Amino acid sequence: MKKAAARPPGRPRGFDVDSALDAATQVFWARGYSDASLDDLTAAMAISRPSLYGAFGDKQALYLKCIARYRGWVLGAIGATLADAADPPNALRRMFAEAIALYTAPAPEPRGCLLASASVSEAPLSPESRESVALALASVEAVLADFFHRAGLAPDGAAERARLTATFLYGISGRARLGVNAQILRDDVGRFVALLDWGRRGPAPIDADRDNIA
Amino acid sequence: MKKAAARPPGRPRGFDVDSALDAATQVFWARGYSDASLDDLTAAMAISRPSLYGAFGDKQALYLKCIARYRGWVLGAIGATLADAADPPNALRRMFAEAIALYTAPAPEPRGCLLASASVSEAPLSPESRESVALALASVEAVLADFFHRAGLAPDGAAERARLTATFLYGISGRARLGVNAQILRDDVGRFVALLDWGRRGPAPIDADRDNIA
DNA sequence: CTTTTTTCATACCGATCGATACGAAATCAT
DNA sequence: ATGATTTCGTATCGATCGGTATGAAAAAAG
Numbered sequence: 386m387k388k389a390a391a392r393p394p395g396r397p398r399g400f401d402v403d404s405a406l407d408a409a410t411q412v413f414w415a416r417g418y419s420d421a422s423l424d425d426l427t428a429a430m431a432i433s434r435p436s437l438y439g440a441f442g443d444k445q446a447l448y449l450k451c452i453a454r455y456r457g458w459v460l461g462a463i464g465a466t467l468a469d470a471a472d473p474p475n476a477l478r479r480m481f482a483e484a485i486a487l488y489t490a491p492a493p494e495p496r497g498c499l500l501a502s503a504s505v506s507e508a509p510l511s512p513e514s515r516e517s518v519a520l521a522l523a524s525v526e527a528v529l530a531d532f533f534h535r536a537g538l539a540p541d542g543a544a545e546r547a548r549l550t551a552t553f554l555y556g557i558s559g560r561a562r563l564g565v566n567a568q569i570l571r572d573d574v575g576r577f578v579a580l581l582d583w584g585r586r587g588p589a590p591i592d593a594d595r596d597n598i599a
Numbered sequence: 600m601k602k603a604a605a606r607p608p609g610r611p612r613g614f615d616v617d618s619a620l621d622a623a624t625q626v627f628w629a630r631g632y633s634d635a636s637l638d639d640l641t642a643a644m645a646i647s648r649p650s651l652y653g654a655f656g657d658k659q660a661l662y663l664k665c666i667a668r669y670r671g672w673v674l675g676a677i678g679a680t681l682a683d684a685a686d687p688p689n690a691l692r693r694m695f696a697e698a699i700a701l702y703t704a705p706a707p708e709p710r711g712c713l714l715a716s717a718s719v720s721e722a723p724l725s726p727e728s729r730e731s732v733a734l735a736l737a738s739v740e741a742v743l744a745d746f747f748h749r750a751g752l753a754p755d756g757a758a759e760r761a762r763l764t765a766t767f768l769y770g771i772s773g774r775a776r777l778g779v780n781a782q783i784l785r786d787d788v789g790r791f792v793a794l795l796d797w798g799r800r801g802p803a804p805i806d807a808d809r810d811n812i813a
Numbered sequence: 814c815t816t817t818t819t820t821c822a823t824a825c826c827g828a829t830c831g832a833t834a835c836g837a838a839a840t841c842a843t
Numbered sequence: 844a845t846g847a848t849t850t851c852g853t854a855t856c857g858a859t860c861g862g863t864a865t866g867a868a869a870a871a872a873g
Binding site for chain 3: 606607609610613636637638648649652657
């Protein structure tokens with residue numbers, strides 16, 4: 386039906402847009418925004434500078450496209466793994482295991498999470514970048530909250546566990562980028578999942594002296 | 600005894616080294632390594648380029664000095680707060696509260712943890728940078744393990760809680776840099792501390808289906 | 814064919830990067 | 844005083860940065 390829309394006039398593009406975006410994502414992921422030069426990007430994407438600008442706009446626009454693409458990919462992967470509601474704790478562990486495998490894959494350096502890196506290197510960028518990353522984080526939390534809710538927790542308790550889990554995942558990502566062994570990360574995940582109390586339908590109990598914080 | 604060693608020959612330095620390092624740390628903290636230009640640094644440090652190079656070496660050496668200085672400062676602060684063993688959960692919460700206050704202080708943007716930022720922006724740097732940051736993370740975990748051990752946990756359990764807590768702190772830092780409200784972060788800390796079981800002297804219990812991960 | 818439209822390759826732009834050469838200024842030693 | 848030594852201000856270096864002008868190449872339309 387809506388196939389390739391025949392072919393538009395003019396010289397056809399000599400590269401695949403999605404593949405080029407994937408290659409650019411790898412560069413940004415490994416080197417961060419500022420350290421990814423246009424030479425690095427065009428070399429990895431195997432296109433010329435004018436092609437890059439014609440297809441994606443400037444460097445920041447390309448970066449935002451990579452972020453959005455990565456966000457969608459991650460959300461899909463997390464959602465798919467957490468869809469199995471038969472054994473919630475095990476589903477959560479599998480989600481973490483997949484994330485750890487992604488974060489520690491040698492490429493050639495451990496990378497952590499692209500969104501975590503983006504949250505640091507967006508310093509010189511526009512507020513759009515921060516909003517894009519914050520949106521991704523909020524989306525992950527939403528997927529997790531839905532998961533915990535389906536696992537039997539009340540909305541409040543589910544939202545709390547979602548934030549805790551997202552925070553922990555963020556920490557796992559950072560330690561992965563620092564080179565922490567994947568097995569250690571998996572062990573930590575096991576302890577974390579074990580510590581979450583899945584039975585309660587409300588918020589977890591709070592110590593009496595909690596108000597001493599402030 | 601070992602006072603200021605009289606005064607060395609030559610023109611005396613016109614600025615305070617520690618103050619300059621503090622100013623440089625602020626710049627690196629806010630902008631990351633690559634985005635902190637020498638103009639930014641010299642402007643914040645109120646010194647000229649040759650003075651910077653004469654006193655600290657090149658940009659990377661200055662960065663490593665800032666990292667080491669920050670690491671020592673953080674370790675001291677964490678150690679001091681966790682020294683109070685009267686009420687371990689409360690001491691841990693105070694430590695987190697201080698960290699959150701540091702991470703979310705407007706300056707003018709929320710900054711998170713310098714070490715977390717460093718773990719991302721050390722891409723173009725030498726392995727020295729990664730080792731310095733990894734050392735800092737290990738030191739934090741060591742301080743936390745000692746704290747949990749003093750709180751009554753067995754060495755294994757203490758080390759596990761230390762890794763979990765360090766990971767969670769890392770995650771808090773990242774969310775802080777993304778602009779998450781400090782009160783939400785404090786609430787999450789409250790839940791996290793409540794979830795840790797302080798009574799047990801051994802490792803936390805693990806679900807039976809743990810081996811399904813691999 | 815010619816015309817039109819889009820992509821692509823080369824070469825280049827001004828700006829900014831990290832780093833330094835040079836000499837004046839400031840202090841100690843004599 | 845003079846010389847030695849170190850710091851500091853200015854001015855600048857070559858390299859690299861992100862971004863672009865120009866024209867050839869490749870397709871559809873006439």
